[in-house]
Amino acid sequence: MNMRKTTIPKISEQIAVPIEAIASSQRIAILLAIGKVEACVCHLETILGWRQAYISQHLMALRKADILEDRREGRYVYYRLKNAAYLKLIAASAEVCGLSAETVLKIGETPTHASCECPHCAPTLIPVVSP
Numbered sequence: 001m002n003m004r005k006t007t008i009p010k011i012s013e014q015i016a017v018p019i020e021a022i023a024s025s026q027r028i029a030i031l032l033a034i035g036k037v038e039a040c041v042c043h044l045e046t047i048l049g050w051r052q053a054y055i056s057q058h059l060m061a062l063r064k065a066d067i068l069e070d071r072r073e074g075r076y077v078y079y080r081l082k083n084a085a086y087l088k089l090i091a092a093s094a095e096v097c098g099l100s101a102e103t104v105l106k107i108g109e110t111p112t113h114a115s116c117e118c119p120h121c122a123p124t125l126i127p128v129v130s131p
């Protein structure tokens with residue numbers, strides 16, 4: 001039996017899984033916006049400029065695809081990449097289309113956004129329990 005013939009299609013099937021899982025500009029945008037840290041929906045709303053319901057829909061799909069994991073803290077849910085290799089995949093794709101991978105990965109790295117009211121960007125705005 002020709003090993004190469006049987007192995008290449010098999011391994012390609014496996015390799016296609018993560019590529020297909022993030023194969024939409026919306027998913028890539030969300031992963032870039034989250035980057036190596038974690039982000040809540042309102043933070044992503046600020047960065048991406050999309051409606052919260054729209055972002056939530058994609059977050060749910062990414063979680064279902066086992067790409068994101070979430071963590072609840074108070075009334076906020078934070079999302080983070082389960083595997084940072086997805087960022088490498090996006091960086092490689094950026095290079096294929098002639099973009100600087102370094103620049104692309106830095107897009108989501110802005111530590112805080114003045115217009116964002118999430119606990120990460122505006123810790124003082126966390127509502128205090130009223131007396």
Ligand SMILES: [Zn+2]
Binds near residue numbers: 042043046116118120
């Ligand atoms: Zn924020």
